[in-house]
Structures are given as C-alpha cells and as structure tokens.
Amino acid sequence: MAELYRTVVMGASAGGMSALATILARLPKDFPASVVIVQHVKEEGTDGYRAVFLGKRCPLPVKEAIDKEPLKRGIVYLAPAGYHLLVEETGTLSLSVDPPVNFSRPSIDVLFESAATVFGERLIGVILTGANSDGSHGIRKIKEYGGYTMVQAPSEAEVPAMPLAAMESADIDAVLTLAEIGGFLTGIGDHPIPEAPAMPHQTTTI
Amino acid sequence: MHRQEDEKTKRLETELLLEGIFRRYGYDFRHYARASLARRLDLQLRRHKLAHISALIPVLLHDQAAFDLFLQDMSITVTDMFRNPHFFQELREKVIPKLKTWPYVKIWCAGCATGEEVYSLAILLQEENFYDRCQIYATDYNNRSLAIAKDGIYGLDKIKNYTANYNKTGAKGSFADYYHAKYDGAKMNEGLKRNIVFSHHNLATDSVFGEMNLILCRNVLIYFDQDLQNRVLDLYAASLCAGGFLCLGAKESLQFSSVVDTFDPVSRKNNIYRKNYARAEGGHG
Numbered sequence: 127m128a129e130l131y132r133t134v135v136m137g138a139s140a141g142g143m144s145a146l147a148t149i150l151a152r153l154p155k156d157f158p159a160s161v162v163i164v165q166h167v168k169e170e171g172t173d174g175y176r177a178v179f180l181g182k183r184c185p186l187p188v189k190e191a192i193d194k195e196p197l198k199r200g201i202v203y204l205a206p207a208g209y210h211l212l213v214e215e216t217g218t219l220s221l222s223v224d225p226p227v228n229f230s231r232p233s234i235d236v237l238f239e240s241a242a243t244v245f246g247e248r249l250i251g252v253i254l255t256g257a258n259s260d261g262s263h264g265i266r267k268i269k270e271y272g273g274y275t276m277v278q279a280p281s282e283a284e285v286p287a288m289p290l291a292a293m294e295s296a297d298i299d300a301v302l303t304l305a306e307i308g309g310f311l312t313g314i315g316d317h318p319i320p321e322a323p324a325m326p327h328q329t330t331t332i
Numbered sequence: 333m334h335r336q337e338d339e340k341t342k343r344l345e346t347e348l349l350l351e352g353i354f355r356r357y358g359y360d361f362r363h364y365a366r367a368s369l370a371r372r373l374d375l376q377l378r379r380h381k382l383a384h385i386s387a388l389i390p391v392l393l394h395d396q397a398a399f400d401l402f403l404q405d406m407s408i409t410v411t412d413m414f415r416n417p418h419f420f421q422e423l424r425e426k427v428i429p430k431l432k433t434w435p436y437v438k439i440w441c442a443g444c445a446t447g448e449e450v451y452s453l454a455i456l457l458q459e460e461n462f463y464d465r466c467q468i469y470a471t472d473y474n475n476r477s478l479a480i481a482k483d484g485i486y487g488l489d490k491i492k493n494y495t496a497n498y499n500k501t502g503a504k505g506s507f508a509d510y511y512h513a514k515y516d517g518a519k520m521n522e523g524l525k526r527n528i529v530f531s532h533h534n535l536a537t538d539s540v541f542g543e544m545n546l547i548l549c550r551n552v553l554i555y556f557d558q559d560l561q562n563r564v565l566d567l568y569a570a571s572l573c574a575g576g577f578l579c580l581g582a583k584e585s586l587q588f589s590s591v592v593d594t595f596d597p598v599s600r601k602n603n604i605y606r607k608n609y610a611r612a613e614g615g616h617g
Contacts, residue, residue, distance in 0.1 A: 190583070192585050193553070193554045193581075194558055194561065194588045195585075196588075208415075209551075209583060210368075212368060214557075215343075215367075218558075220365045220368065221554045221584075222409075222554060223410060223551045223554070224371070224372075224409060225408060225410045239371075240367040240371075246335065
C-alpha cells in the first residue's frame with residue numbers, strides 16, 4: 127500500500143489566528159494525519175484561549191501540546207506559549223525552554239527541523255502570514271528531507287514577510303490561498319505521496 | 333532515501349558520543365530527549381567547525397575545556413522568576429497552608445539551574461511568614477549554573493518582567509524590596525539565602541538524599557526521555573514523605589509516567605500533585 131502523509135506542521139505569526147482558523151475549518155472529521163502548529167504568541171498563559179478559539183472553528187479536537195504526548199491522527203496540537211515544541215523519533219512531542227530562536231519561543235524553525243528528520247517524505251510543512259522570517263530554515267529542511275512544502279500566497283497574507291522569506295529560502299512546492307491549502311489538506315487521505323518529488327509551483331493540479 | 337540513512341548514522345554517532353561521555357566523565361545524557369539534544373549537538377558542530385557528530389568524540393573526550401563548554405551548552409535553558417505566576421499563587425494558597433501543619437519543612441528545588449525559581453520560592457515563603465521553618469535544597473548537575481544561582485545576580489533588563497510576574501502571584505510586598513540594583517545587575521538580598529543550601533546533584537545518576545515535604549522541578553523533565561522521566565519521578569516518589577507535594581511544569585504531566593498512581597492531583601492546571609498516604613512507605617511527616 128502506498129505511503130500516506132502522516133503529519134502536517136504549520137507556522138504562523140502576525141495575523142495567524144484567523145488564517146489558521148480558515149484552514150482548520152475545512153479539515154474533515156476523519157482527517158488521517160496529525161496537525162502540529164506553532165503560532166507566535168507573546169504572553170504565556172494564553173494557550174487555553176487559543177485552543178478554544180481554534181477548536182470552535184475546527185471539526186477536529188484542538189489542544190495545547192503536553193510533553194511526551196504521543197502524536198495521534200485527527201488531532202490538532204498547538205505549541206504552548208513560552209516553550210519550543212519538537213517531535214521525537216518515537217512519534218511523541220517534547221518541549222524545551224532553550225533560548226528563543228529567531229526571537230521566538232516557540233519557534234517555527236525548531237518544530238519544522240525536528241519534524242523533517244522524523245517524518246521525512248511523510249511530512250507536509252505550511253508557512254502562513256507573519257512579519258518575520260521564522261520557519262524559512264525549517265521549511266527548507268522539510269524540502270531537503272523529501273516532505274511537501276506550501277506557503278500562503280503572499281498577495282493574500284495579512285503580513286507577507288514570512289511566506290516571502292520561506293519562498294526565498296526554499297523551492298516551495300505550492301503557493302496557495304488559505305482556501306486552497308484547506309482543500310489540499312482535505313484531500314490527502316485519498317492521495318498517496320507521489321513517487322517522484324512534486325514539481326515546484328504545480329498549483330493548478332491540486 | 334539517503335537522508336534517512338544519514339539520520340540513522342547520526343543516531344548511531346550520537347549514541348557513541350553519549351556513551352563515551354558517560355564512561356569518560358560520568359555525566360549521563362544517554363536518556364535525554366533526542367530532539368533538543370540534536371539541536372545542541374548541532375551547536376557543538378558549528379562551534380568546533382566539524383561536519384559529523386562522531387568527530388566530536390575525540391574533541392570532547394580529550395579536551396577538558398571543550399567538555400566544560402559542552403556542559404555549559406547543555407544547560408542553556410532560559411527561565412524567569414515567578415514564571416507562570418498563577419502557579420505561585422496556587423503554591424501560596426493551596427500548598428503552603430498544608431506545609432504549615434508540619435513543624436519543619438524540607439524543600440528540594442531539583443534541577444534549579446541558575447536559581448530564578450529558588451529565589452522566587454524563598455520570597456514566597458518569607459511573605460507567608462513561614463521561611464524560618466523551611467530548609468531549601470537547590471541542586472543542579474551543572475556547577476557553573478549553581479555558581480550563578482549562589483551569586484543570585486540577574487540582569488536588570490529582566491527585572492521589569494520579574495516584577496510583573498511577581499505582582500500576579502498574590503504578592504504581599506514590592507518586588508523591589510528583594511533585590512539591590514547595581515550597575516546592570518540586580519542582586520538578590522543576602523537574607524533570602526539564609527535557608528538555602530546549593531549543592532551538586534545529578535538527576536540522571538544520583539539517588540535520594542533526604543526526606544522532603546515539597547519538591548519543585550519545573551521544566552526539567554521535558555529534557556528527559558520517558559525512561560529517565562520515570563527514573564526521576566520514582567526518585568521523587570521515594571524522597572517525598574506521605575502527603576508531600578510535587579510541582580511540575582505547566583506542560584509536563586504524570587499522565588504518561590509510571591508513578592501516576594502514587595500521586596493525587598492538587599491542581600491539574602498547574603501540575604501540583606500530592607503523594608498519597610495509602611501507598612506511602614516508611615515514616616510520615
């Protein structure tokens with residue numbers, strides 16, 4: 127049987143909550159992968175609110191990640207404020223209070239880089255709206271390890287800097303609107319990972 | 333694909349390096365969570381301008397100075413005083429009143445790193461008029477971190493944030509009463525140190541050193557894999573007297589551990605647990 131995508135990692139910063147809500151709202155109840163999200167946030171203790179906000183708009187359960195929690199399909203995990211979120215080779219999540227990366231903790235690069243080494247070609251990485259360049263190294267690593275990479279179309283992003291930085295850093299597979307990203311993810315259960323790496327910018331075939 | 337082969341080789345190299353460090357120096361990082369560890373080893377590679385983790389083996393095993401630097405890099409965590417203020421508020425309201433029923437209380441700050449948590453606790457105990465009946469043992473495996481903790485000098489740039497945190501803990505005074513600003517540092521009052529003993533203890537290899545009424549270990553276990561977490565949690569269960577309290581970080585949990593039945597939750601939100609009486613062995617407080 128052909129290999130299927132196992133995990134989706136998403137990174138978002140300024141304007142990210144509404145972008146995430148738009149995508150998550152489109153995921154089906156039987157979504158066959160886990161979703162792990164880093165959304166930059168300044169204040170600690172805001173996680174509960176964010177998970178509730180997104181949970182109300184998404185058919186899947188949305189929760190803050192707990193250390194050593196096993197990743198499960200059909201669940202959306204949110205990096206807690208003030209911690210880096212990483213994926214272990216055992217398929218569990220782990221946290222760290224190492225110094226901020228790109229002035230951010232949680233950092234998108236930290237999540238993406240660890241997920242890339244664990245999931246390889248079974249990983250999808252998505253960079254959304256944001257005012258900095260966090261995630262640009264991570265998305266390149268996902269690409270290097272055979273994963274599928276997407277960014278929100280800069281023309282649509284509330285703040286285009288982060289998608290643009292990702293596109294500058296890596297040969298991104300697809301540049302899509304939020305609605306298209308949601309549509310693509312909805313279909314991943316039916317589409318095995320392509321044998322050959324997808325061509326860059328093949329947005330029309332999705 | 334060859335990337336996955338690379339990862340396999342990297343895993344092997346990492347295991348060889350950690351085994352070497354353990355047998356050469358006695359520091360056991362073999363059960364550290366690998367994802368964070370991998371980032372720290374990448375830092376070592378950049379620092380020494382090396383391409384492969386196996387190339388670190390001769391460097392770290394032969395060059396004591398390089399190993400000391402490695403040890404420092406292994407504990408570069410960044411924390412605050414009164415991190416997660418609501419936890420300290422609950423400590424004040426739910427835990428300290430129970431601790432006060434004991435005539436004398438021993439507290440272990442395990443993995444205290446540079447001491448922010450220890451001073452936060454000392455301030456809290458003082459404000460609750462309880463500090464003189466407490467002995468705090470603050471331990472870490474990293475002597476350099478311990479030295480910073482003992483000095484108790486923190487960057488002035490952080491004080492604003494610490495003060496904001498402190499004010500959210502149900503504070504009874506002013507944070508400015510607890511430190512002296514000098515140049516660009518804030519030195520914690522000497523009086524806060526009077527009931528603190530700083531000492532070296534390695535959670536990965538050392539054992540119980542006393543019967544405790546409260547153990548504070550926040551955001552330390554996240555660096556360990558599940559096996560080592562279980563070892564350390566067993567150590568805490570064995571160290572606590574019946575009815576003793578265990579405080580973990582807000583995003584840590586006993587849920588996936590082997591001691592889940594030994595403790596009752598006091599605060600699920602802030603991960604405060606109490607060792608239950610039924611399963612307690614030996615004496616009680």
